[in-house]
Amino acid sequence: MDAPEPIRETVNAVYTSESRRVLATLIRVLGDFDAAEEAMHDAFRAALEQWPRDGVPANPRAWLVSTGRFKAIDARRRLSRFEALDDRDDASELGSIDPEAWTDKASVEDDRLRLIFTCCHPALAPDGQVALTLREVCGLTTEEIARTFLTPAPTMAQRIVRAKAKIRDARIPYKVPEASELPDRLDAVLRVIYLVFNEGYNASAGPAVTRHDLSSEAIRLGRLLVELLPEPEALGLLGLMLIHESRREARTSASGDLILLEEQDRSLWNRDLIAEGNGLIERSLSSHHFGPYSLQGAIAMVHADAREAAATDWDEIVRWYDVLLRRAPSPVIELNRGVAVAMRDGPGAGLAIVDAILDRGDLREYRLAHAARGDFCRRLGRTAEARVAYQRARALSHQEPERRFLDRRIAELGSSG
Amino acid sequence: MKYVCLVYLEGEKLHAVPDRECAECSDGFRRRGLLVAAEALQPVETAATLRLRNGKVSVTDGPFAETKEQLAGFYLIEATDLNDAIQIASKIPPIREGSVEVRPVRELQP
Numbered sequence: 001m002d003a004p005e006p007i008r009e010t011v012n013a014v015y016t017s018e019s020r021r022v023l024a025t026l027i028r029v030l031g032d033f034d035a036a037e038e039a040m041h042d043a044f045r046a047a048l049e050q051w052p053r054d055g056v057p058a059n060p061r062a063w064l065v066s067t068g069r070f071k072a073i074d075a076r077r078r079l080s081r082f083e084a085l086d087d088r089d090d091a092s093e094l095g096s097i098d099p100e101a102w103t104d105k106a107s108v109e110d111d112r113l114r115l116i117f118t119c120c121h122p123a124l125a126p127d128g129q130v131a132l133t134l135r136e137v138c139g140l141t142t143e144e145i146a147r148t149f150l151t152p153a154p155t156m157a158q159r160i161v162r163a164k165a166k167i168r169d170a171r172i173p174y175k176v177p178e179a180s181e182l183p184d185r186l187d188a189v190l191r192v193i194y195l196v197f198n199e200g201y202n203a204s205a206g207p208a209v210t211r212h213d214l215s216s217e218a219i220r221l222g223r224l225l226v227e228l229l230p231e232p233e234a235l236g237l238l239g240l241m242l243i244h245e246s247r248r249e250a251r252t253s254a255s256g257d258l259i260l261l262e263e264q265d266r267s268l269w270n271r272d273l274i275a276e277g278n279g280l281i282e283r284s285l286s287s288h289h290f291g292p293y294s295l296q297g298a299i300a301m302v303h304a305d306a307r308e309a310a311a312t313d314w315d316e317i318v319r320w321y322d323v324l325l326r327r328a329p330s331p332v333i334e335l336n337r338g339v340a341v342a343m344r345d346g347p348g349a350g351l352a353i354v355d356a357i358l359d360r361g362d363l364r365e366y367r368l369a370h371a372a373r374g375d376f377c378r379r380l381g382r383t384a385e386a387r388v389a390y391q392r393a394r395a396l397s398h399q400e401p402e403r404r405f406l407d408r409r410i411a412e413l414g415s416s417g
Numbered sequence: 418m419k420y421v422c423l424v425y426l427e428g429e430k431l432h433a434v435p436d437r438e439c440a441e442c443s444d445g446f447r448r449r450g451l452l453v454a455a456e457a458l459q460p461v462e463t464a465a466t467l468r469l470r471n472g473k474v475s476v477t478d479g480p481f482a483e484t485k486e487q488l489a490g491f492y493l494i495e496a497t498d499l500n501d502a503i504q505i506a507s508k509i510p511p512i513r514e515g516s517v518e519v520r521p522v523r524e525l526q527p
Contacts, residue, residue: 034504037501037504038504041449041497041501042449045449045450078445135498135500141418141497141498141499142498142499142500143418143498143499143521144498153499153521154499156499157499157500157503160500161500161503
């Protein structure tokens, strides 16, 4: 393990750039997550021993896959001295795979897609999908994932162990879904990516509004997916995330407080990210096979195009929301449409929409519904109702900057009413 | 990252797993560069527990735990993260007779 420093650096650099590809291919070759992970680690350890002596191979990725595979065969042989190889593949079968198949670019990229679809398989629990994707596809450690989700590491470890056991026991195939099931399966992948992004962009708990590391992992995943499978909704989701990300600087004050979209200093918005996001969303919209992510992207684009809040084309935003509601009806989207309607037609129209949602029993535990109701009532001068709504929102919020924001709103209402 | 895998067994099961198997396991870990150290321990009856109080060292017999399982041995391993450590620890043979506790090592902050 005591390799000379330059080689150690080379191996580390190869680990960073190639370990996810090597893992993805080894899972296919060995047919087992745990065996593939072991084989990959063994291959990198072998690199530390052999590369100083033999030189760095011309194709490190192929070397690592082939070495990992031999290590796995070796491990199985040794295991077979203790227990019968009941339902395991025979080691000799592993030897029959064509070495060419590991090295060509197309099959390696296919392996990365297979890995993404397997980690986001609908048979896995949603928190297991997220944990597994971050660990296997993004290469985060269990401890890093646990820290970003403010979860104890053993809890996170358990989710990963359970998800892997499920893949093994349910014999979830390691493949890219057929065209017929692709829309549903892609949807599951996009949901995981967006969940990771939102947890980073709008942290549900903790001291800060945003957790940059998770957002950037989600964007990396989004880019990878667009590179491997440029479906309209993959483009739309990446575009949506990039436009949200463009506002990061403007979204919080120096003291870490939340600044609403209409109050943000728009000169702080990252125009490069907006341009890239707009391009992706336009590509998706022109395909005519777009869905909810591209539509949310279209709405984000309208905001991004307004140089100041007062110049926002609320009519266009409401129209996009109408399309979105038809395509993907949900109380949260209805609420967001209500906010846009309030901007276009006044707070009374918004209040009618949010009250209709709450009256039928939806979103009663959703802090943003009560915060919106508080805003509409405040603007209508119904101070007492506004205070009750803000207090309800505050009680439901677990994020400190958001609570401070609501405290300010409550204080601004004064003691009247 | 270093993790310690603490093997717990009931007293009467200390020899339930053949030594040869445990040695094979350690050798395998060592060959793969995972092992920092591993030892099996004598039964808890052989232990002495020391305390320094008011400048005086006191010595008592073994730890008087209520539980039937006792610390039977340990493996100090090198792993990339907790799940990697769990995967390695799941191969420790006495796991089928007792339990293995996996704990990350804490770096001292002098």
